[in-house]
Amino acid sequence: MSEIDGWLARYEANHRDLRNPVVYWAAAPMIVLGTVGLLWYLPAPARFAEISPLLNWGSAFLMATAIYYFIISLSLAIGMLPFLLGIAAIHVWLVQSAYPQLGVSVGLLTAGTVGLWLGRRGPGIAAAVLQDFQLMMIGPVWLLSVLYKRFRVPF
Numbered sequence: 001m002s003e004i005d006g007w008l009a010r011y012e013a014n015h016r017d018l019r020n021p022v023v024y025w026a027a028a029p030m031i032v033l034g035t036v037g038l039l040w041y042l043p044a045p046a047r048f049a050e051i052s053p054l055l056n057w058g059s060a061f062l063m064a065t066a067i068y069y070f071i072i073s074l075s076l077a078i079g080m081l082p083f084l085l086g087i088a089a090i091h092v093w094l095v096q097s098a099y100p101q102l103g104v105s106v107g108l109l110t111a112g113t114v115g116l117w118l119g120r121r122g123p124g125i126a127a128a129v130l131q132d133f134q135l136m137m138i139g140p141v142w143l144l145s146v147l148y149k150r151f152r153v154p155f
Contacts, residue, residue, distance in 0.1 A: 004072040004155065007135075011142045014131055019121035027115025028132070028139040030108045033087055035136060036061060037105025040091045054092065062088055065137050075155045079144050 018024050040058025048055040062084050069077035094101045116129045132139065148155050 002072075004076065004141075007072065007138050008142055008145050011135055011138050014128060014135070015142070017122055018119050020119045023115050024119030025143060027112045027119055028136075028143060029083070030112030030115060031133070031136050032140060033090065034105045034107070034109030034112055036087050037091055037094070037101060037108065040095070041102050041105060054088075058091060059088060068137075069141065073141075073155050075153065076141050076144055076148070079148070079153075080141060083140055083144075 015024070036058045038058075039061050040056055042057045044056040048060075066077065066081065066084050069080050091101070094104060113129065116132050117125060120128055145155060147153075
């Protein structure tokens with residue numbers, strides 16, 4: 001079993017009994033967007049700005065995530081690039097807008113957490129939501145893998 005198959009199997013085992021999959025499908029990306037926003041908001045070392053004005057903890061996290069995706073699956077990584085670039089674009093826009101980046105990120109994280117909670121059923125919801133946070137960057141890949149399976153795209 002490849003590494004990506006192991007991650008996806010672990011994630012899928014944790015998501016067999018979703019009460020509301022549509023809510024879950026919306027909540028998982030919100031968690032990622034909110035978490036990256038919080039990382040983006042953190043003060044970055046001055047050396048980061050010397051390298052690029054866009055380099056910060058959030059963009060570094062997205063770059064590391066993209067590299068890891070390419071290590072575990074080329075086709076899933078290519079499919080995830082628009083998602084990762086979209087997250088970066090949203091935060092670049094948010095920093096330049098009148099909206100408070102911290103407030104928006106906390107709001108997305110809160111809404112995503114509530115969505116994860118509402119998307120679940122049965123006992124052990126709190127533990128399952130905590131595991132979702134542990135596997136938060138596998139969640140969007142798992143969602144993409146479901147689409148890939150449906151359209152028979154190999155990964």
